[in-house]
Amino acid sequence: MDGMPKGLRPERADIDHAYRLDDRYGRTEGQVYLSGTQALVRLLLLQADRDRRAGLNTAGFVSGYRGSPLGGLDQALWQAQAHLDARAIRFVPGINEDLGATAVMGSQQVESSGEGTVEGVFGLWYGKGPGLDRSGDVLKHANAYGSSPHGGVLAVAGDDHGGVSSSMPHQSDLAMIAWSMPVLNPSGVREYLEFGLYGYALSRFSGAWVGFKAISESVESAATIQLPSLDQGFLPVAFEPPPGGLHQRWPDLPGLAIEERLAAKIAAVKAFARVNRIDRTVLGTGGWLRIVTTGKAHLDLMEALRLLGIGPAEAAEIGLSVHKIGLSWPLEPDFALSAARGAEEILVVEEKAPVVEGQLKDLLYHLPAGERPRAVVGKTDEFGARLLPATGELRPWIVAKALVERIGHRLPERDFSTRLADLLPDEAPAATGPSLARTPYFCSGCPHNSSTRVPEGSKALAGIGCHFMASWMDRDTVGLSQMGGEGVSWIGQAPFSKRRHIFQNLGEGTYFHSGLLAIRQAVAAKATITYKILFTTPSP
Ligand code: SF4
Numbered sequence: 254m255d256g257m258p259k260g261l262r263p264e265r266a267d268i269d270h271a272y273r274l275d276d277r278y279g280r281t282e283g284q285v286y287l288s289g290t291q292a293l294v295r296l297l298l299l300q301a302d303r304d305r306r307a308g309l310n311t312a313g314f315v316s317g318y319r320g321s322p323l324g325g326l327d328q329a330l331w332q333a334q335a336h337l338d339a340r341a342i343r344f345v346p347g348i349n350e351d352l353g354a355t356a357v358m359g360s361q362q363v364e365s366s367g368e369g370t371v372e373g374v375f376g377l378w379y380g381k382g383p384g385l386d387r388s389g390d391v392l393k394h395a396n397a398y399g400s401s402p403h404g405g406v407l408a409v410a411g412d413d414h415g416g417v418s419s420s421m422p423h424q425s426d427l428a429m430i431a432w433s434m435p436v437l438n439p440s441g442v443r444e445y446l447e448f449g450l451y452g453y454a455l456s457r458f459s460g461a462w463v464g465f466k467a468i469s470e471s472v473e474s475a476a477t478i479q480l481p482s483l484d485q486g487f488l489p490v491a492f493e494p495p496p497g498g499l500h501q502r503w504p505d506l507p508g509l510a511i512e513e514r515l516a517a518k519i520a521a522v523k524a525f526a527r528v529n530r531i532d533r534t535v536l537g538t539g540g541w542l543r544i545v546t547t548g549k550a551h552l553d554l555m556e557a558l559r560l561l562g563i564g565p566a567e568a569a570e571i572g573l574s575v576h577k578i579g580l581s582w583p584l585e586p587d588f589a590l591s592a593a594r595g596a597e598e599i600l601v602v603e604e605k606a607p608v609v610e611g612q613l614k615d616l617l618y619h620l621p622a623g624e625r626p627r628a629v630v631g632k633t634d635e636f637g638a639r640l641l642p643a644t645g646e647l648r649p650w651i652v653a654k655a656l657v658e659r660i661g662h663r664l665p666e667r668d669f670s671t672r673l674a675d676l677l678p679d680e681a682p683a684a685t686g687p688s689l690a691r692t693p694y695f696c697s698g699c700p701h702n703s704s705t706r707v708p709e710g711s712k713a714l715a716g717i718g719c720h721f722m723a724s725w726m727d728r729d730t731v732g733l734s735q736m737g738g739e740g741v742s743w744i745g746q747a748p749f750s751k752r753r754h755i756f757q758n759l760g761e762g763t764y765f766h767s768g769l770l771a772i773r774q775a776v777a778a779k780a781t782i783t784y785k786i787l788f789t790t791p792s793p
Pocket residue numbers: 694695696698699700701719789
């Protein structure tokens with residue numbers, strides 16, 4: 254700490270000397286230091302404590318499947334076992350994501366069964382993006398069947414926007430929207446507790462499962478977080494539910510009523526969000542330029558403003574204001590309209606697909622000409638030219654560049670080119686000097702070092718897991734399928750191939766998760782394939 258620059262060095266008076274590691278779960282007020290993963294655990298404890306304070310006899314239930322960026326949630330839950338036990342929160346890891354989701358669906362049946370030992374069970378499902386994709390059937394049905402009035406469910410999607418530890422980048426909110434599942438999009442770990450409690454209240458009110466985006470950059474970071482009050486509740490909402498209500502019930506037989514109830518749930522979500530605002534204006538009011546943000550992109554925008562040296566006073570001079578959307582789908586219309594009405598231009602800053610931007614355009618289309626902004630820009634400008642990328646991840650300098658471009662169009666006298674030039678990375682990396690790039694390899698001592706070799710002339714198919722690295726090790730290992738599909742692609746290829754046989758690498762974790770079914774498919778198809786079950790977990 255002595256080596257720290259003076260401005261960054263905490264003053265002695267700021268240091269909480271009484272703080273202990275377990276305070277992250279044990280403290281009841283003040284500040285705690287939490288990683289995103291730990292914040293999800295703390296959220297469950299808070300929900301239980303709030304229910305008790307409100308005189309509600311609830312329990313909690315958690316299931317799902319680990320995988321980056323939620324690779325450590327199971328460990329964090331086990332480490333907090335005593336805290337979970339004290340609050341009747343059960344954690345049962347799924348053998349895969351969809352069966353975990355099915356178990357969470359069951360937790361919402363406790364209330365309507367008439368046989369429950371508690372008044373309701375709040376559930377939490379978790380999985381990484383591909384796990385959410387494979388769980389589409391159950392998540393879609395579970396959301397339609399609904400949560401229970403004193404339970405509620407958060408579906409936590411570990412979204413790897415940058416594709417840093419996944420077969421490809423993913424954005425789970427698009428799938429959630431397809432299932433009519435509302436989506437909360439916290440900007441960072443500091444908002445996990447607030448957004449999570451909001452999600453449970455929203456789920457209880459609307460009967461919907463509530464999606465919660467936990468992107469790598471937030472869930473894998475940590476922050477000092479102010480604990481919310483246990484007494485702080487939500488405002489009552491006037492909403493007339495359809496006959497039979499919005500929540501989980503039985504019988505709930507197939508038919509159009511389920512679809513109609515889904516539409517009513519979304520209306521209830523908007524009604525709740527209208528009264529209990531999670532969308533906020535965070536800088537200025539009005540102005541010709543309204544910047545609308547959501548999720549981590551909000552922090553990118555605020556950092557871009559800081560780096561450009563645009564504080565509140567200069568923002569007011571320029572004529573810009575910033576409006577942050579917490580519920581990224583469905584967009585709550587009252588807030589969105591109040592943020593947009595009378596603007597000349599709206600710049601939407603969000604990572605990946607234009608989820609908020611598209612909804613905003615729909616909403617504004619029917620405004621009278623005098624109230625409708627001249628342009629809503631984001632992924633492209635008003636002429637269709639690319640402005641902010643819809644792929645990869647945003648960075649503050651990317652947002653700064655787009656912002657300077659928009660300000661420059663309207664106010665050419667305001668020249669930010671010098672400030673911007675300082676932010677932009679060098680176009681070309683240095684041709685000389687040490688490179689940080691290093692091709693990953695198996696750990697020393699890992700069985701994969703030898704088990705992924707194949708006899709000369711043979712070929713192997715790769716799969717999900719560390720053993721995929723064999724693909725770049727000159728080991729005649731090719732291809733990739735989704736987790737649980739290992740070897741099945743060979744069934745479609747073999748009849749048309751000169752090759753008579755192939756090996757398939759399959760980690761024991763994947764075998765347990767879903768790979769067994771792939772083997773059954775290969776047997777059923779009489780495929781000429783040899784599965785190598787790669788066992789790396791050491792014996793206890
Ligand atoms: S399976 Fe385990 S030991 Fe092997 S490379 Fe992966 S992390 Fe390392």
